[in-house]
Amino acid sequence: MQASIRVNPSPEVQYLLRIGDTALILGQRIAEWTGHAPVLEEDIALANIGLDLIGQARAVLTRAGELEGHGYDEDQLAFLREERDFRNVTLVELPRGDFAVTVLRNTMMATFFKLLWQRLGESSDAQLAAIAGKAVKEARYHQSHSADWMVRLGRGTDESKRRMEKALGELWHYHAELFAGDAIDAYANGAGLGPDWAALEEPWRAEMTSIFDEAGLAMPAATPFLSTGKNGVHSEHMGYILAEMQHLQRAYPGGVW
Template sequence: MQGSIQVRQDAQLQYLLRIADTALILAQRISEWSGHAPVLEEDIALSNMALDLVGQARAVYTHAGMVEGAGHDEDQLAFLREERDYRNVTLAELPRGDFAFTVLRNAMMATFFKLLWTKLAASTDGELSAIAGKALKEARYHQQHAADWIVRLAQGTSESRLRMERALADLWRFHVELFASDEVDTKAAAAGLGPQWGDLQEGWRAEMQQILDEAQLQAPADAPFLSTGKSGTHSEHMGLLLAEMQHLQRAYPGGVW
């Protein structure tokens, strides 16, 4: 059985891992819809979006491995760390939920990623800037796709609207973590690597409000709650998710994507 790797804790590397981990874990959750989506077109669409996110994660992991300089490749960084060393936001790791839950989470995350990739396109890190240029196009599509479904469900049957309202109640409080800036953000911004995530909050709220207004939905009031996945303290769901994700790499060392 393959053991775990250790990675440095410097700000530049941790900033990159936050991006890659969030994309990878979200991709894993979206991929759980493969073969289970409500219609065939959505089965294909969600699978393709998961693959987009995997591609983004791979690119950033590969770059992170070069930045670290310890010889860790994308597969090792993706699959051979302990739970506490993953830096994804908690919102990405929550269980799949129903279709309303999924499209709302996709809208929240795609809106965030669209804003983040836009800023990263101007990064002083040339490789990260190039990754952002491609990823931005994908994030725009993900956002539009999810937004269309939110409106469709909210203005559909009484049952579909109820489910959208329930998804809002369950998910909204987790968005706060996206914009909780800390020392990693501060150092990354000072170096020109990327923005403090907190600087994206105003734009994110405006775009999400536009989606909710079109759907005639009301966002819940902000709650005094802060999830902590970015710092490595995850929900109870993360361990089970990683056990499934890491099994092959740990059981058969050296496997590659």
């Protein structure tokens, strides 16, 4: 069985891991819809969105490995870290849920990623800025696609609206973690690497409010709850994702396609 690796805890590496890990785990969750989406066209669309996110994760984790200093590539960072060393937000690791859950989560995250990639296009790190230039185009499509589904479900039948409202009850309070600033964000912002994620909350909320209004849905009130996945303290669901995702590399060390 392949042993785990530990990575340099420097703030620039941790900042990049938050981005790469969040894209990676969300892509893994979306991949669970392959063959199970409500219509064939959506099956293909979700697969493509998942692949886009995995591609973004690969690019960012590769850059994180270069900055980390131990020569780790994106595969080692994805498959050989322990749960406590992943820095994704908790929202993306929650169970797949029904289609309404996926639509809502994809809309929340695509809106966030679009805003983040826009700002990262001005990064002092030329490689990260180049990654962002491509990724922002993908995020715009992801947001448009998922927001359209939010409107269709929110304005659809009584059942589809009920499911959207149920999804809101399950997911909405996890969004606060996206905008919880800390020393890592402050370092990245000061160094010009990337924005403090807290600075994205106002534009994110404005765009989400517009989507909610169009979908005929009410935005839930804020709660004091704050999840902690960005700091490596995850939900009970994260270990199951990693067990599935990392099995082959752990069982067959060094295996390549």
